Amino acid sequence: MTKRLGIIGCPISHSLSPMIHQSAFAHYEWDDVLYESWEISPELLGKFVSECRLPDAGIIGFNVTVPHKERVIQFLDSLAPEARLSGAVNTVVNRNGKLIGYNTDGPGFMRSLMMTGFDPKSKKIVILGAGGAARGIAFSLASGGVSSITIANRNIERASRLSSDLNREFPDLSDVCSLSSYDVWSACERKVDLMVQATSMGMLNGPNQLDSPVAFANIFSPALAYELVYNPLTTPFIKEADKAGVAVISGLHMLVFQGAIAFELWFKKTAPIDVMMQSAKESLGIGP
Numbered sequence: 001m002t003k004r005l006g007i008i009g010c011p012i013s014h015s016l017s018p019m020i021h022q023s024a025f026a027h028y029e030w031d032d033v034l035y036e037s038w039e040i041s042p043e044l045l046g047k048f049v050s051e052c053r054l055p056d057a058g059i060i061g062f063n064v065t066v067p068h069k070e071r072v073i074q075f076l077d078s079l080a081p082e083a084r085l086s087g088a089v090n091t092v093v094n095r096n097g098k099l100i101g102y103n104t105d106g107p108g109f110m111r112s113l114m115m116t117g118f119d120p121k122s123k124k125i126v127i128l129g130a131g132g133a134a135r136g137i138a139f140s141l142a143s144g145g146v147s148s149i150t151i152a153n154r155n156i157e158r159a160s161r162l163s164s165d166l167n168r169e170f171p172d173l174s175d176v177c178s179l180s181s182y183d184v185w186s187a188c189e190r191k192v193d194l195m196v197q198a199t200s201m202g203m204l205n206g207p208n209q210l211d212s213p214v215a216f217a218n219i220f221s222p223a224l225a226y227e228l229v230y231n232p233l234t235t236p237f238i239k240e241a242d243k244a245g246v247a248v249i250s251g252l253h254m255l256v257f258q259g260a261i262a263f264e265l266w267f268k269k270t271a272p273i274d275v276m277m278q279s280a281k282e283s284l285g286i287g288p
């Protein structure tokens with residue numbers, strides 16, 4: 001029987017995950033494994049998850065994206081520690097009808113970060129944004145031993161919720177500020193080792209597509225910047241970093257590594273990272 005996987009979201013047509021995973025299956029010459037896109041509305045989420053458990057469906061797991069990452073939890077049987085901590089699931093593994101929720105966003109981010117030689121231990125971090133992605137990353141960085149995490153967000157209540165959740169597990173680690181350049185600068189006393197851009201700003205067809213959440217020239221420069229948005233590849237935040245001479249990592253790396261970790265959870269086999277990266281680039285129309 002064909003083994004089926006897929007990604008659920010609403011809308012879902014923009015996702016690169018099908019191309020990335022299919023390239024890995026092709027690499028291993030698996031012609032009995034299929035990765036699909038499933039557009040599931042919030043009302044049908046519970047029904048979808050219960051149908052996944054049926055042996056006849058052949059579904060061995062799936063990825064979860066906006067807007068289901070938090071709500072899907074109530075329909076699962078158990079959670080891996082990073083999913084429990086962050087309160088969000090982006091990968092589900094079906095083990096004989098039991099559904100286990102994982103969050104590979106944070107670990108994918110960390111793995112891609114370490115590949116650049118950045119050691120998060122004792123580093124000062126600013127995260128711009130307090131949504132699902134910011135949450136997963138914040139908990140992974142905290143577990144990695146960073147010295148502080150400032151959460152800067154437009155909605156300050158949401159930032160405070162994330163910061164309190166972090167401080168409950170990692171006392172005195174986190175504080176919050178607004179998303180204004182001046183506030184970020186003041187909160188960090190001019191020294192930031194890593195700034196992570198985890199808002200939706202700059203996203204193709206997203207909010208404020210032409211704006212960077214902070215202006216480096218007016219504030220300070222972090223030692224390293226990480227942009228989560230990968231489409232377009234060069235965002236206003238990346239342009240700010242380039243202008244200030246700051247090294248910057250693109251969201252494409254996290255995208256590929258979170259997918260690679262999901263692949264390894266489903267198949268217990270090393271993911272072909274280079275093949276998956278090449279496929280992601282081709283899907284975005286970027287040459288080798």
Ligand code: NAP
Nearest residue numbers: 129130131132133134154155198199200207228251254255
């Ligand atoms: P989310 O849960 O919807 O959170 C969105 C975040 O963006 C919130 O902090 C929100 O602030 C902020 N925001 C939205 N519009 C804004 C605006 N006009 N001005 C200022 N802030 C704004 O989304 P998410 O899942 O965290 O994803 C965030 C971004 O990361 C998206 O662009 C997504 O594509 C990207 N991402 C990339 C990867 C990857 O693998 N590279 C993985 C996951 C996500 P408020 O709280 O104030 O609304």
